Amino acid sequence: MIPNLNCLLIDDDKDDQEIFKLALQDINEHIVCLTVDNGMEGLQLLRRNESFVPGHIFLDLNMPRMSGKDCLAALRSIPRLAEVPVVIYSTSSDPRDIRETKELGATDYIVKQYSLASLKEILRRYFN
Template sequence: MKEDYVHIILADDDEDDRMFFTEAFEELKIGTKVETFKDGLYLMDYLNSSDSALPHVLFLDLNMPRKNGLECLSEIKANPKFNDIAIAIYSTSASEEDIEKTFVQGANIYIKKPSSFKVLKKVLSEVVTTNWQYHTNGLNKDNFLLRL
């Protein structure tokens, strides 16, 4: 049986960012199921539990306490169980170093957190409607950073 929704997870320690993220999907009216985690440790506990439903798209904040986004990305990429998860880095940082590191470690896309709710909805809509199986074949640094 095929699922009729896109399962999305956001790991972000900022409560406001988690709330805006969830609200944006509610307003978009795309069939999604959104779950949020307040840090990388909770995220990895969830992903590694045997009965967890793996997301189609995982949004990872880089700067989180206890376990940051880069540490999560490394763990996820090291485990074949997670090969089908598209990973979107979702950060306030736009530093070339962060973008380079996450690209090299295998994230699918890098999104600088938008400053307006309207732009957030546009970005999320774009990410969720991308066919990642196709997109990752031609992954290069030019299409890695989502600029809207």
């Protein structure tokens, strides 16, 4: 089976978006990562383009307009995305956030890294 090399990053921080995309390109130049700035935009994109099913969705928790937890709950209510891994990508390492997002259906939880090398090492798990 050929892996799906499309992903969606929902994160309001433009610097974090760029670092994330740089890490992915270093892992595999064929990975296509769409980015949106908040949960509302992410949901609009996914609802508007019904044929788009990303291989992974990476989701920040602390964003304006809609929290990552609310976005996660909405993502999990979209039937065609039921099998898509949703990975929380946040600065928070609070065990309560980790537990609550897993209960809401998050597949995994990544604490944002300050090193590009560390981020690449973590992201390799999802794209090998």
